[in-house]
Amino acid sequence: MLRASKVRTSKSKSPYARPPTRGAVVASRASTRMPNVTSSSSGPSTVAVTESTGRIYDRSQSLPVPVVQPTVQPVLDRARAPSDQTVEPSVAGSSTNTDGIWVVGSSIIHWAQKYAQQNIDDNLGLTSQRIIWQGIRGMVWSRLYQTIKEILRQCNRHPTLLVIHCGGNDIGNPRNTLKGLQKYMKLTVSKITRLLPKTIIVWSHILPRRNWSLCLSNKDGENWRTRLNSALATFVVKKVCGASIKYPDILSTQGTLFRKDGLHLSDLGNELFVTSLKNALLQFMSSTDRFYPLIKQ
Template sequence: MPQPKVPAFLPGGRDPGVSDGGAAGVQERPGCSGSERSSAFGGVVAAGGGAAGPSHPSSSLPGVAVRGVSASGPVSSGGTAVGGISSGGVVEPGPSSQGSCGRSYSLWIIGHSFIHWASERAAIRPGGRHLGLSHLGLHVSWWGQRGMRWSQLLLLLERLRSCPRHPDLLLLHLGGNDVDACSGKDLVNLIKDDLRIVLDWFPGVLLIWSDIVPRPRCLASRRWTRGLSKLNRQVGKWVVSQGGLQLMHEWVDLSCGGLFHKDGVHLSAVGWDLLLDDFASGCERVLALC
């Protein structure tokens, strides 16, 4: 039986699936392999992580005040280190050399299908899954679970606490699948409460909040317009107050169809590239301070 046609811009010619907001997991279109089907942890993709990370306590990034600005603007920050473990997903060796400051740093990137597909896109870009920052000693572990809800974050991190080395930087692109599940106020409070636990579990880690990207197909919902803007602003401000960093994706323009996939949820190849550029720019500005 012939396989369904998949948009050519997707890494590996795979379909991003339908809306990333399934209740217990994600709905899948025909042609997805069994290894891509999400479960509480089975759907997690560890790309760039694995036991290759050094087995010693995390190092420390220089502590500096952080301003919550666009990754394309002036940013400063402070935080701590990462060594990822494989969850049966893609594993890529870490950089073999230390950064120019003589130290290595680790970044965990965690989130829903945006992180799954951003990891796939990064793999075929110059610099690979380490965002082109391996020369600065950065090792990136990708934990992207399609359909992931905010409630699954602590479950995942509780498992990852057994890693021999904890992250220096923890970038979260999560919460988009919860926007319609509760009020904005309740979701903001839930996020803050859980992030307090994360900071307790990983002392000294630098939190990076990647703003939830609005979805063209959800614009009829007020929670996805004014509500989402308020949520990103409040969570970002709180993360900055904890010494973290907010990435504002100022390139997002809902009137520009070329940035989005036809499903009205995911991004196009151009959109993924811009998102990855934000990730890389924010991390580079942090590491440049070492």
């Protein structure tokens, strides 16, 4: 193996010593073999923060907030469902209002929409806003931002409210750490607020499960879920002036709220989930002041 010679500075150099040309040549050759490395930007480094001006729609005043990069890369979903290739949002209602409510997430949202179609209606009884559902079965957090961008491209309008219910399928993945996943999720929410600056972001709490298949134990999975919910709810409410929705009636995995797989909600569980979501949206629509205190953190 070739090595670049080192020049000693502690002793005087002999007048008969050969100039260290070989070492310089080796060093130059080594430098020519080094590949060009181009640093890539991981995204904007500021978070849009809206000041309280009496109305939640005012996001004109922004303060730069440094964003910490995640310590690990999110796990990409290798087995993508056919719906991942082309996102086709399900639009409920016939309102021509330029705004709307987007409900985006994983299979919990998919089955909640199915339940609403059969028992209430797609628009959950709302008349002044239309609901756009986008529930992708098996959805992981790394697909959230692109999904929202695709809905925006198809609808060509910003929503009044964006409900995010995602992240449960990332819990316990061995390529993630809890701290790294928290940072990555916050970074994504910050990107969404820049993409939709006039939209109110609502964090929908990750629901418990009977079986956390990627975790060493169900107790470990519940610990991840609790800490992620706390971190994201605090970030959304305090940093982007949004809101969060809890589901206190679905905190227990006992009884008949879940299917046999311990992951998806039963009809009773979907009824509780949809009812809580509907009540939160109705409170928002009936509020004349800042709405997020009405939906408890």
